[in-house]
Amino acid sequence: MKTNVNIGYLVFLSFVAALGGFLFGYDTAVISGTIAQVTALFHLDALQQGWYVGCALIGSIAGVLLAGVLSDRFGRKLTMILSAVLFSTSAIGCAVCTDFDELVLYRIIGGVGIGVVSIISPLYISEVSVAQYRGRLVSLYQLAVTVGFLGAYLVNFQLLGYSESHVASGTGLFEKLFISEVWRGMLGMETLPALLFFAVIFFIPESPRWLILKGREERGLRILQRIYNSGEEAMIQMNETKSVIVSEVRSEWVLLLQPGILKAVIIGVAIAMLGQFMGVNAVLYYGPSIFEGAGLSGGDSLLYQVLVGLVNTLTTVLALVIIDRVGRKKLVYYGVSGMILSLVLIGFYFIAGKSWGISSLFLLVFFLSYVFCCAVSICAVIFVLLSEMYPTKVRGLAMSMAGFSLWIGTYLIGQLTPWMLQNLTPAGTFFLFAAMCVPYMLIVWKLVPETTGKSLEEIERYWTRMK
Secondary structure, three states, X not given: OOOOOOHHHHHHHHHHHHHHHHHHHHHHHHHHHOHHHHHHHHOOOHHHHHHHHHHHHHHHHHHHHHHHHHHHHHOHHHHHHHHHHHHHHHHHHHHXXXXXXXXHHHHHHHHHHHHHHHHXXXXXXXXXXXXXXXXXXXXXXXHHHHHHHHHHHHHHHHHHHXXXXXXXXXXXXXXXXXXXXXXXXXXXXXXXXXXXXXXXXHHOOOOHHHHHHOOOHHHHHHHHHHHHOOHHHHHHHHHHHHHHHHOOOOOHHHHHOOHHHHHHHHHHHHHHHHHHHHOHHHHHHHHHHHHHHOXXXXXXXXXXXXXXHHHHHHHHHHHHHHHHHHOHHHHHHHHHHHHHHHHHHHHHHHHXXXXXXXXXXXXXXXXXXXXXXXXXXHHHHHHHHHHHOXXXXXXXXXXXXHHHHHHHHHHHHHHHHHHHHHHOHHHHHHHHHHHHHHHHHHHHHHHOOOOOOOOHHHHHHHHHOOO
């Protein structure tokens, strides 16, 4: 049922929370332009290179474990403020670090910020949204992530071009950041959006559902009234949320063991982890290295990565527009099918591309096709599904469990991709990614309900009725 909601206010709240997604994307993608420089400066081997990429993901794993506990106890808003502080500390520390160990430490701190915001930002958006707009508004978070990717690729490309066209005239900080060791500038530029995120969080309210859960019904009702533009609608929504919460009389951990809720948690964990073994983060982290391995120069490989980021962003805009019309599951069916085809074509290019004289532009087309299919399906859907699937009382905790599995998978891909490219060959690596798409699609087909257009309370009742 459509209501007379204050859509402008909802968009504002969602936009502020989604800035955390921009930082997630920037922090994740900026590493791709620094790998070659950091590897050469610190003389890293393949496993050390994987550790440089993967160390932030260790922080992300810690972050998702903390996120649910912190947000359920102290609120969604305060937890987002904490993530902004972590991002700022990481960016400044990486820019001025004195050795590889310090660089790793500050990357881990930033990783904790990524882990926290990857849970709390979509969770907050989901809890302030209304059913008919929730898919699009939560997808704003994923759009912000992809804009963060694109921003990082553009910053890397521009700063590399600047450093290559200038000669350091001294040993000052500016020359070190932007000319002689430009990777520092790439990592340090995250400071600006991190400080912006920190500032604007103070202009949004706490999640009304969290306030109601904590017994602060008057504050929660005021926020709901502003969202729904109606005291009556706000009261209906508050009573519905209270009726669901009241029925949850046991502790959070015991609730997780209820048959229906346990099934939802297991499904969320499975799709979160499997999604990382379908290749998306290998492309985002190691895209320039993969393109260079195909015979491109460093500058061309970064330009190709900018194109990857641009397609990722534009496709996410498309997904944002259609996700509440097409539905979550259909997007997965169409998108993952296209991912499989694209990954197989990439694998065959690495087998026969050079011997057949096929231009590297075909490799770019295959990569862009893969990114399009991925962005319009699993990337757009995963955070929407995870933010919808769980009861209010355990939502932070359950999302942390799913997020934990997601970051375990992401860490393994970040750590092992250099080894796989070296030992399985690029072709074998991409064929493996294609094979991992199959169980993902089967799980969504057989086990995940369509949640499009349903309220969070309706989705919750679906799982709790299950035996």
